[in-house]
Amino acid sequence: MDGTEDNEALPAPSDGDLSIPDKAIQKQAPWNGEDQGAENWNSTTISNMPTVSPRSLTQLSGASFLKLPKFSFSVPMIFSPRSSQEIPRLQTRPSTMPSKSKKEEERHVKEYLTMVETFAARMQFNVDKDREQERKHLESQRRRESQAASGTAEWKKIIPDWNLRYNSAVVRRLWSHGLPPKVRGTVWELAVGNQAAITPEMYASIVSQIRPFVDADFSETGSEAEPEAGSPQFWARTINVDLPRTYPVLAFFHKGGPLCGPLHEVLLAYAVFRPEIGYVQGMSYIVAMLLLNIEETYSAFKSLANMIAKHPHMSTFLAMDMDKINEYCHEFDIHLQKKLPKLHKHFFALGVSLDMVLLDWFMTIFSKSVPLDIAARIWDLFMRDGVVYLFKAALGLLKVQEERFLEGDFDVCMTILTRQMKDLEIDTSTCLDIIDQMDITLSRHLSGGGIVFKSPFQIL
Numbered sequence: 001m002d003g004t005e006d007n008e009a010l011p012a013p014s015d016g017d018l019s020i021p022d023k024a025i026q027k028q029a030p031w032n033g034e035d036q037g038a039e040n041w042n043s044t045t046i047s048n049m050p051t052v053s054p055r056s057l058t059q060l061s062g063a064s065f066l067k068l069p070k071f072s073f074s075v076p077m078i079f080s081p082r083s084s085q086e087i088p089r090l091q092t093r094p095s096t097m098p099s100k101s102k103k104e105e106e107r108h109v110k111e112y113l114t115m116v117e118t119f120a121a122r123m124q125f126n127v128d129k130d131r132e133q134e135r136k137h138l139e140s141q142r143r144r145e146s147q148a149a150s151g152t153a154e155w156k157k158i159i160p161d162w163n164l165r166y167n168s169a170v171v172r173r174l175w176s177h178g179l180p181p182k183v184r185g186t187v188w189e190l191a192v193g194n195q196a197a198i199t200p201e202m203y204a205s206i207v208s209q210i211r212p213f214v215d216a217d218f219s220e221t222g223s224e225a226e227p228e229a230g231s232p233q234f235w236a237r238t239i240n241v242d243l244p245r246t247y248p249v250l251a252f253f254h255k256g257g258p259l260c261g262p263l264h265e266v267l268l269a270y271a272v273f274r275p276e277i278g279y280v281q282g283m284s285y286i287v288a289m290l291l292l293n294i295e296e297t298y299s300a301f302k303s304l305a306n307m308i309a310k311h312p313h314m315s316t317f318l319a320m321d322m323d324k325i326n327e328y329c330h331e332f333d334i335h336l337q338k339k340l341p342k343l344h345k346h347f348f349a350l351g352v353s354l355d356m357v358l359l360d361w362f363m364t365i366f367s368k369s370v371p372l373d374i375a376a377r378i379w380d381l382f383m384r385d386g387v388v389y390l391f392k393a394a395l396g397l398l399k400v401q402e403e404r405f406l407e408g409d410f411d412v413c414m415t416i417l418t419r420q421m422k423d424l425e426i427d428t429s430t431c432l433d434i435i436d437q438m439d440i441t442l443s444r445h446l447s448g449g450g451i452v453f454k455s456p457f458q459i460l
Helices: 020-028 038-042 054-061 102-165 169-176 181-192 200-214 232-245 260-273 283-293 297-310 312-318 322-339 341-350 355-364 372-385 387-400 402-407 410-423 428-436
Strands: none
Touching: 102 169, 102 181, 169 372, 181 283, 181 297, 181 372, 200 232, 200 260, 200 297, 232 260, 232 283, 260 283, 260 297, 283 297, 283 355, 283 372, 297 312, 312 322, 312 355, 312 387, 322 341, 322 355, 322 387, 341 402, 341 410, 355 387, 372 387, 372 428, 387 402, 387 428, 402 410
């Protein structure tokens, strides 16, 4: 019994039966055109199947049948749009092959519908998950904006009486939430102070000396002799090479950008002001962070000069004093072993050294190594606590990536440390919460630079 009566194949829909999306799919179908043999059909890959867009799917199947987010996939099927209740036509064989039996056709349709339902449920789960994450993100963002607005009002009351109120426990608690962008630059300036006694007149005098070199075009050097090492022209050329590398994704610092000239000016002014330090690669990120939050170049220069004078680690790292740098690295290793023992053991087993990573992180105060919003918050607390917060931040960031580190080999760990920290996919507040959990105390000879606060009971 061959069952030929029941084995009648479903006919391919004619052009008159197809909507525009259906015609497009039918035209792309691998079984159209010349007949294909079984050998050719079996060798047809999924990439040769008709591609159905999400928009076409909802048009073909009916809005109530399947709603999908934006994605593309390939299926060897033809959908009929006449009714959302109508079973889609299935053509999985060319005309040269034996047709399906009715029983086989029904089984394939049932399997197909089960597959679609399972796929739709999975996609709906992912959509719901994404929507929930987006809702939480927006809720967190609104909460931060609300806190920033109320925080701005509080800080505007504190700033006029800074000398009386800056070291109170109230200010410390307010500071721990992060500084609102509108007052961040002002608070940074006040926190750093001006122990170096920088004046506008002093800065104007330095700028008058360096102006020809700031405005010079170094693109064509010609046959000019190399400038003397340590001269303003020497530093100007060195800085000019580094400028395009500073926050390359931000147009502010591109050639012709609004902060390109000010960045060059402040860097060269400091190199002339402190020739024993001069310009060090990476310093451009420090000044760039200042300029993103402080409008005037004089104020940015004053803050830079006083930061380096106030925080001993900065002059140590900028001057590349390796003996003292090794002391900082040894101190960090002790705290890493205490706070993250598994990670410390893993790094030791792989031979991963954090010395060069810490050099980059501490020298630039993380402004080069992590997302800009996280870097700004680290700067906020660094201005309050000094170098101890850099140790906490380094431990916290390693904690954030600990699982990835523990699963990786030497190359993976070094790639994360040197390249992928700037692409951290974590909410800023969550990251700062993890950093705050790293409660440590530095050796006395390495601590310093922060604000000494009064007892919590002495609240103004």
